[in-house]
Amino acid sequence: MKNPAALEQLIESLRCLPGVGPKSALRMAYYLLQRDRKGASGLANALSTALETVGHCQLCNNFSELPTCPTCSNEKRDRSLLCVVEMPTDVMMLEQTQSYDGLYFVLMGRLSPLDGVGPKEINLDKLIKRAQHNSADQQGVNEVILATNYTVEGEATAHYVMELLKARDIKVSRIARGLPMGGEIEYVDSGTLAQAIVERKRVN
Amino acid sequence: MAVASNQYRQDHQPVYVLHTYAFKETSLVVELFSKAHGRVATVAKGARRPRSAMRGQLQSFQMLAATWSGKNELKTLHSLEWADGLVLLQGEALMCGFYLNELLLRLLPREDAYEQLFDYYQATVKALSSGVQPAMHLRRFELKMLQEMGYAVPLDFDENDSPIVANLQYRYVAELGACAFTGAENGVVLSGQTLIDMAKDAYDNIQTQQQSKQLMRYLLAYYLGDKPLHTRQLLIDLQGL
Numbered sequence: 398m399k400n401p402a403a404l405e406q407l408i409e410s411l412r413c414l415p416g417v418g419p420k421s422a423l424r425m426a427y428y429l430l431q432r433d434r435k436g437a438s439g440l441a442n443a444l445s446t447a448l449e450t451v452g453h454c455q456l457c458n459n460f461s462e463l464p465t466c467p468t469c470s471n472e473k474r475d476r477s478l479l480c481v482v483e484m485p486t487d488v489m490m491l492e493q494t495q496s497y498d499g500l501y502f503v504l505m506g507r508l509s510p511l512d513g514v515g516p517k518e519i520n521l522d523k524l525i526k527r528a529q530h531n532s533a534d535q536q537g538v539n540e541v542i543l544a545t546n547y548t549v550e551g552e553a554t555a556h557y558v559m560e561l562l563k564a565r566d567i568k569v570s571r572i573a574r575g576l577p578m579g580g581e582i583e584y585v586d587s588g589t590l591a592q593a594i595v596e597r598k599r600v601n
Numbered sequence: 602m603a604v605a606s607n608q609y610r611q612d613h614q615p616v617y618v619l620h621t622y623a624f625k626e627t628s629l630v631v632e633l634f635s636k637a638h639g640r641v642a643t644v645a646k647g648a649r650r651p652r653s654a655m656r657g658q659l660q661s662f663q664m665l666a667a668t669w670s671g672k673n674e675l676k677t678l679h680s681l682e683w684a685d686g687l688v689l690l691q692g693e694a695l696m697c698g699f700y701l702n703e704l705l706l707r708l709l710p711r712e713d714a715y716e717q718l719f720d721y722y723q724a725t726v727k728a729l730s731s732g733v734q735p736a737m738h739l740r741r742f743e744l745k746m747l748q749e750m751g752y753a754v755p756l757d758f759d760e761n762d763s764p765i766v767a768n769l770q771y772r773y774v775a776e777l778g779a780c781a782f783t784g785a786e787n788g789v790v791l792s793g794q795t796l797i798d799m800a801k802d803a804y805d806n807i808q809t810q811q812q813s814k815q816l817m818r819y820l821l822a823y824y825l826g827d828k829p830l831h832t833r834q835l836l837i838d839l840q841g842l
Contacts (some may be wrong), residue, residue, distance in 0.1 A: 416626040510699040510832040511620045511706065549661045549690075554612065556692050557835075560842050586657030587683035595687055 404430070458520050459485050468492075468501065475499045477539035479528060481558060483507045483546060490545065499542070502527055507545060508554040516557060523591060524558065528567055538570045541576045547574050610670035611638065615684060615723065617659045619702045623649065631659065631678055633667060633705060636719040640709045643669045643678035644647040655681055662690045662698050662726050673712065687778045694729040696839065697739060700832040701725060704746065707825055718749040736814070744799065745816040752824060755779070756800035773816055775823040789819045 400408070405428060411422040429437035453459065454466035461467075468474065469489075480498025482488055488501050506519040528538050541562055545551035559569050576585055577594035585593075620808050624630045629768040630649040633641045648655045655678075658665060664685035670675040690698045701722065724740045729735055735819065755778040758764055759771065772780040774788035779796060795812040804810055821830075 462637065476654075480706055508835070510696070512622065512705055512832045515835055518839055536765050549695065549699070552691070556695060557839065559692075560839055586654075588657045588660055588663070588687070591683075591687035594741050595689065 408448060453505075457501045457503055458505060458523055458527075459501065469528075473498070478542065479538045479540070480542040481524065482544045483554070484553065487544065504545075504554070507550045507595050508557055509550045510553060519554070521558070521561060525561060525565070528562060529565065538567065540570060543569060543571045604685060609672045610668070611635075613666040613682070614638065615639075615666070615719070616667040616681075617663070617667050617719075617726075618659060619706055620661075620682075621645075621648075621659060627658070629752070630675070633669075633678075634705055634719065635667065635714075635723065636716055637714055639713045639715055640705065640711050641669065641676060642674060642711065643667075643671075643676040645678040645681075646658055657769050658683060661702065662695075662730070663688055664723065675789065680716045688726060688730045688732070690726070690730050693839070694732065694735060696832065696836055697729050697735040698726060700739065700830070700836065703832045704743070704831055707828075707830070708746065708750065715749050718746060721774045736751070736810060736834075738813050740799075740804060740813045740817055743821060744813075747820060747824065752820075754806045754820065765793045765796045765800075767792070767797055771796065773819070784841065791816060829837070 407429075408422045408426045410417070411417055411425050412419065413423075417425070418555070429440070434464075451460050452462075452463050452464075454461035454469055455464050456469040457466060459466055459468070475498050476495075479502055480491065480497060480499055481492065481502045481504065483504055483506065485503055485505075488503060491497055491501070502524050504519045504521070504524065506514065508514055508516065508519065528541055530537065541558075542557060543555040545554045545558075555571055559571075563571050573596070574589070575596060576589065582590065614635045614637055616633040619632040619634050619640070621629045621631045624644055627647050627649045629645045631643050631645050631648075633643060635641055645653075645659070647653055648659065658681040663683075666682040666684040668679045670679065671677050691827055697832050703724070721742055725738050728738045728755075744754060753776075756765070757777040759781070760777050765771070765779060770782040770790060770792055772782050772788045772790055773779050777788075779793075782789065782790060789812075791812040792808065794806070795809045795816070798809040799806065799813050799816075806812065
């Protein structure tokens with residue numbers, strides 16, 4: 398039996414989702430058309446609305462419906478600090494800590510030399526412009542905090558950004574690494590523990 | 602379920618992680634460079650879950666002890682354990698480390714053991730982590746890698762089996778070696794001294810440093826084919842900042 402062309406196209410489109418193969422796509426398409434037509438039309442509307450209205454904030458490059466996102470236009474935040482992260486979820490995690498009140502910049506990716514993701518593929522030129530001005534009040538950023546992942550790719554990204562900003566005379570720092578909160582040494586993995594020893598901090 | 606035949610299981614093998622990429626929802630494909638089995642592709646099931654025990658161990662440039670099994674090309678990775686002190690590659694050294702990994706990923710065939718090359722890799726990564734000038738170590742590794750893989754890079758004699766003379770100019774051509782310098786355009790023009798220095802593993806001379814770089818770049822391009830190395834482009838970009 399052959400599916401109608403429109404259904405086939407729906408199945409094909411669903412496969413663009415991560416982790417969705419032909420079988421799952423087929424199941425999703427049948428479910429939407431068979432059992433949840435209301436949900437399906439909601440999904441279709443939400444998708445097209447999001448595509449039309451959600452762009453990137455001109456300051457932090459995060460997803461935003463406005464030219465400048467609410468975080469960036471919040472007057473109460475410290476405009477002299479700029480925290481560079483890889484993905485929008487990283488912003489959410491940092492916001493949850495409630496201990497950072499500066500602004501953000503989202504690269505929307507990371508350098509991955511072995512996969513051919515180079516500096517041109519992530520938004521580094523936008524970051525440079527951003528670090529040099531706060532376009533709202535033309536006041537420069539005092540410190541850029543690199544909060545990319547502690548993976549080799551994240552480290553490579555941090556190094557590249559550091560080199561870029563060093564050439565422009567901007568203070569750069571990197572988030573610390575070591576034992577997790579409540580971490581018992583007995584159960585911490587060797588890599589983290591070794592790192593914690595190397596980067597120990599003098600306390601007196 | 603019966604325990605799989607041990608014939609296909611490798612326990613606690615010294616390895617380096619060359620590269621990882623996402624596989625299905627929560628797994629990773631981990632490209633390993635092992636001492637006894639060469640390059641091995643494995644799947645680390647569930648390694649992308651937030652609390653995966655393997656997460657902290659999946660470090661490139663760090664010697665690990667790996668256990669895997671399977672008879673197909675893609676093995677199943679069971680465990681990775683810390684097997685050496687911390688080797689920290691930072692900044693430029695990290696970029697050079699990526700370069701080594703890209704070379705191995707591009708040139709090494711799967712499951713063909715290169716024990717010597719593994720030792721050279723280990724020595725090079727350690728040297729890079731100690732913060733020395735990387736150029737010399739990279740040249741050494743490139744040369745050893747080609748030699749270990751069986752590509753002849755004759756340095757002591759020219760194509761007619763005459764010994765290399767220090768103050769003569771040569772034209773080095775892949776597969777042939779040093780040829781008399783006649784002004785023909787293929788190959789790389791270099792002095793006899795460079796070849797003698799490279800054979801002796803001495804890279805102190807500035808001219809040797811420059812010419813050995815050109816020679817290795819030419820030879821690698823010859824064996825790699827048309828596709829350029831991403832990491833070299835990145836290193837060039839970094840230098841341009």
